[in-house]
Amino acid sequence: MVALMAQGERHAWTLEELHIALGRQGHATDFSSVFRAAEKLAADGITRKIVLDDGRTRFEPVGVHHDHLYCTRCHELVPVPCLIEHERFAALERATGAAILDHQVVLRGLCRDCRERGSESGAPA
Amino acid sequence: MVALMAQGERHAWTLEELHIALGRQGHATDFSSVFRAAEKLAADGITRKIVLDDGRTRFEPVGVHHDHLYCTRCHELVPVPCLIEHERFAALERATGAAILDHQVVLRGLCRDCRERGSESGAPA
DNA sequence: CTAAGTGCAAATCATTTGCAACCAG
DNA sequence: CTGGTTGCAAATGATTTGCACTTAG
Numbered sequence: 001m002v003a004l005m006a007q008g009e010r011h012a013w014t015l016e017e018l019h020i021a022l023g024r025q026g027h028a029t030d031f032s033s034v035f036r037a038a039e040k041l042a043a044d045g046i047t048r049k050i051v052l053d054d055g056r057t058r059f060e061p062v063g064v065h066h067d068h069l070y071c072t073r074c075h076e077l078v079p080v081p082c083l084i085e086h087e088r089f090a091a092l093e094r095a096t097g098a099a100i101l102d103h104q105v106v107l108r109g110l111c112r113d114c115r116e117r118g119s120e121s122g123a124p125a
Numbered sequence: 126m127v128a129l130m131a132q133g134e135r136h137a138w139t140l141e142e143l144h145i146a147l148g149r150q151g152h153a154t155d156f157s158s159v160f161r162a163a164e165k166l167a168a169d170g171i172t173r174k175i176v177l178d179d180g181r182t183r184f185e186p187v188g189v190h191h192d193h194l195y196c197t198r199c200h201e202l203v204p205v206p207c208l209i210e211h212e213r214f215a216a217l218e219r220a221t222g223a224a225i226l227d228h229q230v231v232l233r234g235l236c237r238d239c240r241e242r243g244s245e246s247g248a249p250a
Numbered sequence: 251c252t253a254a255g256t257g258c259a260a261a262t263c264a265t266t267t268g269c270a271a272c273c274a275g
Numbered sequence: 276c277t278g279g280t281t282g283c284a285a286a287t288g289a290t291t292t293g294c295a296c297t298t299a300g
Contacts, residue, residue: 016264032266032282033281035265055263069221071223072226080221083213089208092208097237101233101235105228105229106229107214108228108229109223109227139289140289155257155258156257157256157257157291157292158255158257
């Protein structure tokens with residue numbers, strides 16, 4: 001599964017996508033096995049869980065931190081460089097008294113491909 | 126419901142919290158009514174849905190944009206000023222060709238209250 | 251009357267979990 | 276044998292939906 005995720009066909013995977021892709025690769029398994037393997041990878045810090053408001057959890061390989069662009073047309077989650085400067089966090093901690101351990105940014109819009117396809121009627125990828 | 130959310134007892138509400146709070150205010154209703162009313166408010170742009178990985182959808186009144194701090198101790202979602210500078214979006218659009226319509230930042234850590242309580246054993250708020 | 255809102259129960263959806271059979275060490 | 280996996284089925288948890296019934300306009 002790690003190999004599958006690493007090959008870059010997609011950046012963030014839902015359990016269903018992993019399940020299907022594994023099947024296509026000849027590693028057909030039960031959905032629950034995919035679920036457990038994915039949870040384990042996340043627990044071991046190999047992957048990270050990402051939740052969006054479309055109701056499906058995604059898993060992405062852990063690497064350098066980055067933000068995400070959720071394409072509202074093709075529903076793909078694309079990695080983009082982080083938009084927040086480090087000092088911002090320290091400043092916020094000083095200003096509010098809170099302790100920030102982690103953060104996640106989700107941009108919403110159209111990925112380049114979908115934007116280029118413009119208002120074409122075509123169905124999402 | 127709008128009134129309830131506006132009174133500021135809490136910033137972002139889960140359906141369950143709304144349901145309970147409405148009941149306490151003497152406006153007992155069915156859970157599905159809360160659900161439908163909340164969905165309608167969100168559809169009408171009065172409130173906004175926020176989804177975190179704790180599996181519950183929250184609704185917050187729409188106002189000036191801000192980011193959120195999710196306290197991993199008391200599970201409260203606290204509003205904090207936006208950490209991303211506007212130019213960043215334009216720069217990213219130029220760099221990637223994507224179109225950004227909206228964004229959402231979720232910081233993860235401890236809110237001030239929980240941080241101050243430090244490592245005290247006490248149960249979450 | 252007509253559209254909108256409500257309660258209740260049943261249906262969905264995406265996971266999660268229990269368990270017995272298996273497999274590697 | 277022993278712990279980690281796996282498939283299958285059943286259980287969860289949080290919504291969502293169908294439907295009959297009021298209710299406001």
